[in-house]
Amino acid sequence: MSDMMEEKMQNYRTAPFDARFPNTNQTRNCYQNYLDYHRCNKALSAQGLDVTPCDWYQKVFKSLCPVGWVEKWNDQVENGSFAGKI
Template identity: 65%
Template sequence: MADDIKTKLERYRTAPFDARFPNSNQTRNCWQNYLDYHRCQKALEERGVDVAPCDWYKRVYKSLCPMSWIEKWDGQRDDGNFPGKI
């Protein structure tokens, strides 16, 4: 399983199509992948498991989201006032 994820990450070029977000506006896709990454990381760290599979979400949100949004959300998480449920 880990080899399969590593292979996918090596071949990764851009965010794949996600049927949950069929429209051209990918704002919600960006937001959802940001949340999914941090939820995945939190869940796997609590179990003491390698968090490498979560890197898929990180690559997707980094390719979809403007850096200013990511920096803002990271700052909000650090300050404890992030609006999403992680």
């Protein structure tokens, strides 16, 4: 992982501004980062690469999403009933 990315991960406090989601309601931002985390893990694992870069998405969605939502989505992913395209 690059030095700049490592520094960002160490200094991480909360989700940074994302221009794709300029409004106060961050529900879509939460959901998109959850999807991005799982897509990143799936893609890098399939290639046999280190999945450490995916940790950024995980930190962002964990700071934005309510715990109940994440638990529900994780259960749905495990059961194969998750509505999102991972």
